[in-house]
Amino acid sequence: MGSITQDSLRLELVNISKQYPAVKANDSVNLRVEPGEIHAVLGENGAGKSTMMKMIYGAVRPDEGEIRWNGQAVNIRNPQEARALGISMVFQHFSLFDTLTAAENVWLGLDKSLTLAEVAQRMTKVEQEYGLEVDPQRPVHTLSVGERQRVEIVRALMTKPKCLILDEPTSVLTPQAVDKLFVVLRKLASEGTSILYISHKLDEIRALCHNCTVLRGGKVTGTVDPRLETNAGLSRLMIGAEPPQLQHIQARLGDVVLAVRGLTLPKEDHFGMNLSDIRFEVRAGEILGIAGVSGNGQQELMAALSGEDTRAPASSIHLFGKDISNHSPRRRRKEGLHFVPEERLGRGAVPTLSLAANTLLTRTEAVASSGWVRTKDVTTLAQELIRRFNVKTGGPDAAAKSLSGGNLQKFIVGREIHADPKLLIVSQPTWGVDVGAAAQIRGELLGLRDKGCALLIVSEELDELFEICDRLVVIAQGKVSPSVATSQATIEMIGEWMSGLWNKTVAKETDHAEA
Amino acid sequence: MLKLEARPEASKVMSVMSPVLALAVTVVIGTVLFVLLGKDPMRGLYVFFVEPVKSVYALTELAVKATPLILIALGLAVCFRSNVWNIGAEGQFIVGGIAAAGVAMTADKETGRWIVALVLLAGVFGGMVWAGIVAFLRDRFNANEILVSLMLVYVADQVLGYMVYGPWKDPAGFNFPQTITFLKSTSVPKLFPGFRVNIGLILALIAVAAFWVLLFRTYAGFQLQVGGLAPAAARYAGFSSRRALWTALLLSGGMAGLAGALEVAGPLGQLTPYVPAGYGFAAIIVAYVGRLHPVGIVFSAILMSMFYIGGELAQSRLGLPKSLTGVFQGLLLFTLLACDTLIHYRVRWQAARPAPPKPAAAALVSTAAAATTERAA
Numbered sequence: 044m045g046s047i048t049q050d051s052l053r054l055e056l057v058n059i060s061k062q063y064p065a066v067k068a069n070d071s072v073n074l075r076v077e078p079g080e081i082h083a084v085l086g087e088n089g090a091g092k093s094t095m096m097k098m099i100y101g102a103v104r105p106d107e108g109e110i111r112w113n114g115q116a117v118n119i120r121n122p123q124e125a126r127a128l129g130i131s132m133v134f135q136h137f138s139l140f141d142t143l144t145a146a147e148n149v150w151l152g153l154d155k156s157l158t159l160a161e162v163a164q165r166m167t168k169v170e171q172e173y174g175l176e177v178d179p180q181r182p183v184h185t186l187s188v189g190e191r192q193r194v195e196i197v198r199a200l201m202t203k204p205k206c207l208i209l210d211e212p213t214s215v216l217t218p219q220a221v222d223k224l225f226v227v228l229r230k231l232a233s234e235g236t237s238i239l240y241i242s243h244k245l246d247e248i249r250a251l252c253h254n255c256t257v258l259r260g261g262k263v264t265g266t267v268d269p270r271l272e273t274n275a276g277l278s279r280l281m282i283g284a285e286p287p288q289l290q291h292i293q294a295r296l297g298d299v300v301l302a303v304r305g306l307t308l309p310k311e312d313h314f315g316m317n318l319s320d321i322r323f324e325v326r327a328g329e330i331l332g333i334a335g336v337s338g339n340g341q342q343e344l345m346a347a348l349s350g351e352d353t354r355a356p357a358s359s360i361h362l363f364g365k366d367i368s369n370h371s372p373r374r375r376r377k378e379g380l381h382f383v384p385e386e387r388l389g390r391g392a393v394p395t396l397s398l399a400a401n402t403l404l405t406r407t408e409a410v411a412s413s414g415w416v417r418t419k420d421v422t423t424l425a426q427e428l429i430r431r432f433n434v435k436t437g438g439p440d441a442a443a444k445s446l447s448g449g450n451l452q453k454f455i456v457g458r459e460i461h462a463d464p465k466l467l468i469v470s471q472p473t474w475g476v477d478v479g480a481a482a483q484i485r486g487e488l489l490g491l492r493d494k495g496c497a498l499l500i501v502s503e504e505l506d507e508l509f510e511i512c513d514r515l516v517v518i519a520q521g522k523v524s525p526s527v528a529t530s531q532a533t534i535e536m537i538g539e540w541m542s543g544l545w546n547k548t549v550a551k552e553t554d555h556a557e558a
Numbered sequence: 559m560l561k562l563e564a565r566p567e568a569s570k571v572m573s574v575m576s577p578v579l580a581l582a583v584t585v586v587i588g589t590v591l592f593v594l595l596g597k598d599p600m601r602g603l604y605v606f607f608v609e610p611v612k613s614v615y616a617l618t619e620l621a622v623k624a625t626p627l628i629l630i631a632l633g634l635a636v637c638f639r640s641n642v643w644n645i646g647a648e649g650q651f652i653v654g655g656i657a658a659a660g661v662a663m664t665a666d667k668e669t670g671r672w673i674v675a676l677v678l679l680a681g682v683f684g685g686m687v688w689a690g691i692v693a694f695l696r697d698r699f700n701a702n703e704i705l706v707s708l709m710l711v712y713v714a715d716q717v718l719g720y721m722v723y724g725p726w727k728d729p730a731g732f733n734f735p736q737t738i739t740f741l742k743s744t745s746v747p748k749l750f751p752g753f754r755v756n757i758g759l760i761l762a763l764i765a766v767a768a769f770w771v772l773l774f775r776t777y778a779g780f781q782l783q784v785g786g787l788a789p790a791a792a793r794y795a796g797f798s799s800r801r802a803l804w805t806a807l808l809l810s811g812g813m814a815g816l817a818g819a820l821e822v823a824g825p826l827g828q829l830t831p832y833v834p835a836g837y838g839f840a841a842i843i844v845a846y847v848g849r850l851h852p853v854g855i856v857f858s859a860i861l862m863s864m865f866y867i868g869g870e871l872a873q874s875r876l877g878l879p880k881s882l883t884g885v886f887q888g889l890l891l892f893t894l895l896a897c898d899t900l901i902h903y904r905v906r907w908q909a910a911r912p913a914p915p916k917p918a919a920a921a922l923v924s925t926a927a928a929a930t931t932e933r934a935a
Contacts, residue, residue: 118719351793372796382794403780404795410777418775 051469052097052114054130054206055235059108061094068094073107073535076206079417083248083269085281086258086479088448092241096208097259099239100312100424101125102326129205133195133212139183141314146179149198169200173227184314187434188338189220196227211475213247214503217336218538225251225355236291243281243478246506249276257281282478292493294513297327298363300466301348301380308347314339320345321523323516325466329527330379330498332487332512332538334505340521341501345470348499349382350375362466376405379465382468383456385474385501387448391455394444398436399441402458421546432457433483449480456484460491467491473507485511505534517544562903572901577854580874580894581861587889597876606868606877606886616867618755625755626651626686626817628762628855630841632769633849635811638791640806641786646692646707647814648683648838649714654815655822656718657684659829662744662822663726669743676825678816683838685815686808688714693807697800703807710751722829737829745822752930758820763856765813770852782806807882814838840866843891862887 055121056074060067068091076082086092097103099110101119112128117123121134139148146163153162154161163179170176172192175193183191192212199207209228213221232238238239242248248255248269255269257280265280282540306321313395320338325331335341347350348360350372360368370378384390392401399421403409409420434454436446443451452473459467472488473481488509491496500519502508508529515532517524517540524545527536539545571593585603592602610620630647637644657682665673688710695701722735746756772779785792785802792799818838822829844862848854869883 081868087855349794350796371798372794374796376796384794386790393784393788393791395787396784400780403777403782404791407777414777416775416777416780 045500051077052111053080054098054239055111055114056095056099057109057111059095059098059105059110061091061098061103061105062150063094067261069105071100072261072263073256074256074263075266076204076237077428078237078240079235081232081252083255084239084241084258085243085245085248085254085255085277087243087281089477090258090281091261092258093210096132096210096239096241096259098332099125100130100208105356121525126202126204127204129201130208131204131206132208133199133210135212135214137191137195138189139194141184142182144180144182145177145186145194145197145319148194149179149181149201152198153201155284164199167200169197173200173230174223175538184473188336189216192216192224200231204236206239206417208233208239208241210241211243212240212313213242213244217541218505218534219296219542222248244506245277248277249274259283278478281393284479285429291489291511295328296490297495297497299324300327300363301303301325301499302346302361302411304359306344306355308343308349308352311354316343316521318343318462319519319542320367321521323523323526325497327465327497328492329513330492330500330511332498332508333518333523333530334500334508334515334541335501335503335518336541337503339519339541340408341470341518343521344518345382345468345501346525348468349380349384376462381405381464381467383459383467383472385471387451387455392443394501395442397425397442398434398446398454399430399439401425401454402428404461405458413488426455428457428461431461432487444530449476452476453480454483456487464491464496467497467498468501468525470501472500472502473504481507495509504538509534517541519545559658559907562899563906565902565904568901572768573849576897576901577849577858577894579900580720580847580890580897583893583897584889585619586884587893588886591882591885595878597878602872602876602878604921605787605871607864609871610864610867615753618750618753619867620860620863621755621759624859625758625762626821626837626857627841627844627859627862628808629758629765629817629820629853630838631844631848631859632765632852633813633846634841634845635852635855636769636782638793638845639811639850640787640802641783641789642806643704643801644689644692644707644807644810645704645814645842646688646709646711646838647810647841648834648836649711650688650811650814651708651818651821651838652714652718653688653828653836654681654685654709654818655833656714656721656816656818657681657687658819658822659721659726662740662776663737664880665741665744667741669741671747672743674823678746681814681815681817681819681822682812685811685813685818687811689807689811690804692811693804697803708922711838718829722831728828732816739828739877740823744823745827746820754825756820756824757812758817758824759821761816766852766856773852773882780807782790814841836908840887844886861890865890878891 051074054076056072058071058073059069060071061069064104072193074095084095094103098105100126101121107222110119111117115543117128119128146159146166149166150159150162157539166179175197177186177190177193177197178218183194186194186496212224215225228238240248240252249272256263256269257265257267257277259281263267267280268522269277304322306318308318316339321344347355350370352422353371355368357368359368362380367375367378370399402421402424403416406424408419409424411417424441428434429439432453434457435450446454456469458470469488472484476484488498500508500512512529514526514528515537516526517537520543521539522543524540573855585769588606589599589603591832610616630651633642634647660678661677661680691710692703692707695706696703722737726737728736728738732830746758748756751760775781781792781797782802782805784795785799791797822833826833840862844855844858847858865883865886868882874880879903
């Protein structure tokens with residue numbers, strides 16, 4: 044054991060275990076973080092990363108083991124105590140009040156010895172120091188997602204933490220914003236702040252972190268220097284195997300399946316996004332990807348395409364040349380349009396109902412014309428989906444909520460693929476899905492494309508879009524860019540487009556715009 | 559220290575045992591109550607739980623009370639499963655009764671027995687209209703159906719009062735607020751001579767089967783329930799929430815109206831201000847104690863009628879106030895809600911720890927904010 048370096052460690056976890064009713068989330072894990080170190084915690088969903096962080100932050104208490112802070116054993120009973128020690132955390136889901144200003148939000152999280160004006164002043168100081176510019180007086184709902192994250196980070200930095208925990212901080216950022224964030228984090232580290240960086244994005248970890256602890260199934264499978272590792276090496280530690288390579292056959296383009304023309308739609312609620320004059324086409328046998336930072340109109344566009352929102356103006360959405368703008372989701376499904384929403388529980392599936400019953404949401408083969416449900420057929424269909432798409436579950440009677448995210452996603456994507464759609468629209472196909480399941484889902488989507496189906500895929504993961512799409516468009520501020528063939532696009536260019544700046548590039552390369 | 563721990567998945571055993579456990583706890587608390595009231599607890603329990611099932615006559619009386627409870631609770635179960643909160647079944651019951659009375663009073667000496675069908679249909683129609691008002695206001699103006707349906711109970715009560723004190727008052731009735739006694743031809747056929755139980759019981763049992771089929775074997779029933787369980791999933795699937803609202807309310811209104819008609823043209827035989835006996839409200843408890851399941855509702859309706867009859871007997875035999883019925887009903891619902899916790903949690907004995915970790919105020923605030931932002935997103 045490194046008893047010599049013990050005193051110089053900022054944070055140490057020794058044989059920490061946490062048992063939840065169904066699962067051992069952390070099984071005797073160890074973690075050693077030095078001052079000024081950017082330490083990655085890598086693992087699939089459900090590997091135990093969040094539990095580990097919650098124990099450090101005092102939100103959950105370990106069953107066994109010891110947490111040492113600057114060499115002293117500590118008992119962190121709640122987040123206040125964690126903050127008092129100098130531990131701050133930036134959560135993946137922002138916890139800001141939309142109607143308050145940035146300064147008011149920061150003020151809420153601090154002890155009340157400071158006035159609001161003082162808080163705003165100190166915010167400005169912190170912001171200048173780290174290049175995190177956000178106007179403290181702006182209401183949060185007017186801020187972009189990247190700016191909101193900056194508010195969260197500024198809030199965390201206000202207490203001058205010695206250890207900053209960041210949970211999947213880049214999932215909502217453009218590549219350029221990620222670079223900016225890394226600059227800030229490196230500066231913080233150089234001043235002696237330890238940073239715990241939770242992620243499953245291998246490239247980022249290799250670019251940023253000094254050290255990396257890999258978790259799998261609640262256990263530490265390795266602590267490595269990510270700068271010396273390959274993606275394959277890290278991924279082996281994370282999932283125990285390398286993700287299978289995808290077969291990518293040249294696209295055989297068919298007719299135009301989906302044509303969106305002049306789709307303009309005012310937002311339905313206060314915090315939505317207006318869609319303005321959206322136009323694009325998807326042909327049979329190709330995958331069109333929609334890139335973009337979340338909250339730029341993806342939700343609204345998906346609702347208009349799926350039929351959940353039928354306010355789209357007449358003749359703005361065509362399926363095989365037929366105007367479907369005001370058709371209901373059921374009618375669109377009959378016409379061959381199937382959709383996989385990003386929320387699995389509560390939208391793509393009813394949490395408390397069985398998998399068998401959940402097939403009935405979009406599949407009506409087992410419903411007789413009289414409206415009678417042939418329960419045997421329903422069960423058979425569910426069994427078939429479970430078998431074909433390799434869903435790990437107790438069986439067709441298992442409640443949807445009892446499945447892990449990846450398995451439920453396989454089931455839902457499988458349910459729509461199995462319906463033999465002519466156009467499949469998928470929103471965030473692998474969000475929160477582990478690497479193995481993600482590879483399987485991507486493979487299934489490619490297989491469907493090769494059979495001549497048209498696919499439209501919305502994802503925030505650029506790597507994923509580049510991996511499976513034939514063409515890309517970018518959505519920003521409710522507008523959609525012209526399309527570009529994936530082979531001619533670069534991450535940098537798409538990243539720039541994600542900020543809405545495509546007119547420059549397009550003017551230069553009009554020829555390439557339409558593939 | 560006792561500690562509640564979330565179960566990895568809901569316990570199937572407890573979801574069946576919870577009502578049984580709730581009943582046991584109700585009995586225990588009831589015993590204490592009898593002792594406190596200075597009565598022999600054994601005798602009290604005997605009156606509540608044995609006398610109502612002691613003889614054939616007692617059993618038929620139990621059925622008389624259970625019939626309207628089953629009918630109303632079936633409709634409410636569909637409503638509650640569809641996330642439509644119809645609290646005003648009592649009002650729909652009253653209007654159903656008024657409509658049935660209106661038809662029954664048109665009968666004369668030559669009218670055949672077919673009029674009964676008309677009387678019952680009028681009841682169904684009356685209940686549907688009353689519930690339809692709720693559906694319309696919710697659909698058109700997004701009015702809260704809990705408030706609207708509840709307030710319409712009192713409106714229905716006033717309408718009933720107006721009819722029996724006004725236009726429909728029996729001219730030969732010594733100025734009592736009641737209608738004429740309906741002609742024999744309009745009365746709901748009895749099952750056995752000498753007992754009050756009538757074909758309403760058969761209708762109720764047919765309805766149990768029909769509702770079971772609707773809920774668990776038809777696509778329409780599936781759509782209704784998805785709307786209640788996960789509205790976003792219903793929208794995704796393309797199930798109309800408007801249709802679910804109208805279906806659920808019209809169905810439950812019709813069932814309550816049918817119960818009202820059976821009551822008015824059955825045991826009562828005339829319209830009086832005392833038609834509303836609280837069945838519409840008790841049926842809410844019946845529906846929940848019966849797990850919103852048609853078969854469960856049969857058992858809980860029988861239980862609830864035992865409380866009704868027990869309450870009346872406790873009044874005459876033990877000199878206890880009749881409101882004891884309400885106390886027992888309430889007790890049962892409360893203990894059931896408490897026992898339901900055990901479906902999702904188990905109790906564990908744990909050594910006391912110093913100062914349980916309290917979530918920091920800031921953490922609370924931030925979770926609230928997270929919830930709002932997530933919803934907004």
